[in-house]
Amino acid sequence: MAKEFKKEYLVKKSENFSKWYTDIILKAGLADYAPIKGCMVFRPYGYAIWENVQKFLDEEIKKAGIKNAYFPIFIPEKLLKKEKDHVQGFSPELAVVTMGGGKKLAEKLVVRPTSETIIYQMFSKWIKSWRDLPLLINQWANVVRWEKRAYLFLRTTEFLWQEGHTAHQTHDEAKLETKRALDLYIKIYKEVFSIDGFSNKKSESEKFPGALNTYTYEMLMPDNKALQGCTSHDLGQNFSKVFNIKFLNEKGKEEFVWQTCWGMSTRSIGALIMSHSDDNGLIIPPKLAPIQVVLIPVFKGGKTDGKIEKELKKIKEILNDFRVEIDDRKEYSVGWKFNDWEMKGVPLRIEIGLNELKSKKATLVRRDTGKKEVVAFSGLKSKVKKIMDSIQKELFLKSSRHLKNNTKDVSSYSEFKNIMKKEKGFLKVFWCESLGCEEKIKEETKATTRCFFSVESKKEKCIYCSKKTNNKWIFGQAY
RNA sequence: CGGGGUAUAGUGUAAUGGCUAGCACGAGUCCUUUGGGAGGAUUUAGUCCCAGUUCGAGUCUGGGUACCCCGACCA
Numbered sequence: 301m302a303k304e305f306k307k308e309y310l311v312k313k314s315e316n317f318s319k320w321y322t323d324i325i326l327k328a329g330l331a332d333y334a335p336i337k338g339c340m341v342f343r344p345y346g347y348a349i350w351e352n353v354q355k356f357l358d359e360e361i362k363k364a365g366i367k368n369a370y371f372p373i374f375i376p377e378k379l380l381k382k383e384k385d386h387v388q389g390f391s392p393e394l395a396v397v398t399m400g401g402g403k404k405l406a407e408k409l410v411v412r413p414t415s416e417t418i419i420y421q422m423f424s425k426w427i428k429s430w431r432d433l434p435l436l437i438n439q440w441a442n443v444v445r446w447e448k449r450a451y452l453f454l455r456t457t458e459f460l461w462q463e464g465h466t467a468h469q470t471h472d473e474a475k476l477e478t479k480r481a482l483d484l485y486i487k488i489y490k491e492v493f494s495i496d497g498f499s500n501k502k503s504e505s506e507k508f509p510g511a512l513n514t515y516t517y518e519m520l521m522p523d524n525k526a527l528q529g530c531t532s533h534d535l536g537q538n539f540s541k542v543f544n545i546k547f548l549n550e551k552g553k554e555e556f557v558w559q560t561c562w563g564m565s566t567r568s569i570g571a572l573i574m575s576h577s578d579d580n581g582l583i584i585p586p587k588l589a590p591i592q593v594v595l596i597p598v599f600k601g602g603k604t605d606g607k608i609e610k611e612l613k614k615i616k617e618i619l620n621d622f623r624v625e626i627d628d629r630k631e632y633s634v635g636w637k638f639n640d641w642e643m644k645g646v647p648l649r650i651e652i653g654l655n656e657l658k659s660k661k662a663t664l665v666r667r668d669t670g671k672k673e674v675v676a677f678s679g680l681k682s683k684v685k686k687i688m689d690s691i692q693k694e695l696f697l698k699s700s701r702h703l704k705n706n707t708k709d710v711s712s713y714s715e716f717k718n719i720m721k722k723e724k725g726f727l728k729v730f731w732c733e734s735l736g737c738e739e740k741i742k743e744e745t746k747a748t749t750r751c752f753f754s755v756e757s758k759k760e761k762c763i764y765c766s767k768k769t770n771n772k773w774i775f776g777q778a779y
Numbered sequence: 780c781g782g783g784g785u786a787u788a789g790u791g792u793a794a795u796g797g798c799u800a801g802c803a804c805g806a807g808u809c810c811u812u813u814g815g816g817a818g819g820a821u822u823u824a825g826u827c828c829c830a831g832u833u834c835g836a837g838u839c840u841g842g843g844u845a846c847c848c849c850g851a852c853c854a
Contacts (some may be wrong), residue, residue: 448852567854598814635815
């Protein structure tokens with residue numbers, strides 16, 4: 301009978317994916333709609349996840365010798381217009397301030413959609429000599445892009461992110477930095493988010509406006525649509541030439557710097573929610589879970605003599621390596637609490653009642669599998685550690701299986717069209733890298749290039765135009 | 780921004796142009812409860828905004844706004 305309880309307060313993931321997604325966010329208390337079009341509020345539980353992401357990222361960024369700084373939210377319109385591709389890429393989605401202090405501004409101020417221009421303006425002031433390089437800066441900030449359609453976490457007018465900006469003496473050094481940032485993101489997604497994906501170069505049309513090359517981590521969501529998790533850009537000298545960022549090298553010769561920039565946003569939390577959660581609510585991998593273990597007392601006959609409470613405190617003490625919360629709310633029944641914490645995606649639940657007190661064993665229930673286990677109080681610490689590691693790993697394996705099962709090699713365009721119409725997913729295909737083919741494919745199938753896959757030794761026909769090529773690319777329908 | 784739809788209490792919903800806008804959940808108070816969303820008593824709160832038609836509008840008309848679905852844009 302324990303199995304047959306009904307939960308009608310959440311739509312099924314399989315029945316209406318996007319409703320399920322929004323419902324989870326609202327019901328788990330991650331976020332809420334704000335009274336501004338396209339904007340959302342990060343509620344404490346959702347913000348705590350972002351703080352955990354920040355903690356991991358920030359630590360790694362600092363380890364790489366990069367320093368945090370903060371630049372203004374406003375960018376003079378003139379500055380933004382300096383790099384042609386850049387302004388073209390962003391102009392349709394800019395928020396612009398035209399009034400200040402009740403007066404019309406002489407020059408309009410753009411609310412940053414990204415900070416290249418304002419940061420590089422400062423770089424040009426700071427960089428004079430090879431001794432000033434490399435200049436390695438990171439900024440934690442909010443940015444605004446006036447999107448037409450909003451979707452909690454995945455696409456909101458304002459979002460939070462981290463943007464790294466570096467300047468180097470040589471292109472090789474900059475390329476290494478681009479790679480280092482990408483590797484960091486791959487590591488975070490795989491080890492912390494437990495989400496598998498592909499990472500590589502973006503196509504010409506998909507790359508960052510103003511960059512030479514853009515690298516990305518592309519994940520496959522459960523509805524088989526693709527989500528870009530981050531970007532790392534090799535900017536070459538495109539911006540340094542425009543912003544006049546020059547240095548005197550060791551031989552006394554003037555050169556433009558080589559630059560990179562890279563970012564990861566709160567969109568990652570959207571990927572997290574979609575990837576792991578189920579019909580009972582959120583599932584958060586232990587490394588990102590604001591609460592890793594929840595302790596729930598089970599009273600019987602209303603009499604406890606405070607013994608259960610005492611035991612809970614002891615267990616919390618034993619588990620002080622973990623983020624533990626005791627749910628001693630009297631106004632809710634245990635069943636209600638079980639469901640509540642499942643909705644919130646807490647990785648492990650520990651139940652303590654009279655039975656547990658008597659046997660000196662705790663009842664543990666894993667959120668990801670729902671498996672129940674009885675563990676002696678004395679062995680709790682090591683067991684919880686084991687379970688945390690196991691959940692973290694299992695979630696990744698599950699994500700990995702989904703990625704593998706839905707990434708297919710395809711050689712005929714009709715098959716390509718069919719798959720994109722029905723089950724979607726990632727398709728590995730030969731593509732001649734011409735913009736024409738890419739645009740046609742997008743028009744006819746909604747699929748775009750997600751990232752480069754490989755150079756094959758044998759030439760094959762381009763999936764669209766049949767021109768021979770060695771290059772294999774991954775296509776998918778993007779979020 | 781184009782096409783379609785919806786808007787009633789905190790949430791989900793009901794109400795031929797007509798009487799005091801009904802129900803469930805929630806929330807507040809009190810009592811009893813706690814091994815998978817507890818029960819009773821009691822209280823609470825609503826027609827998106829602005830015009831119009833009408834003796835009379837939640838219901839009809841026009842405009843606005845928001846949300847949902849489908850496209851285009853996008854991390």
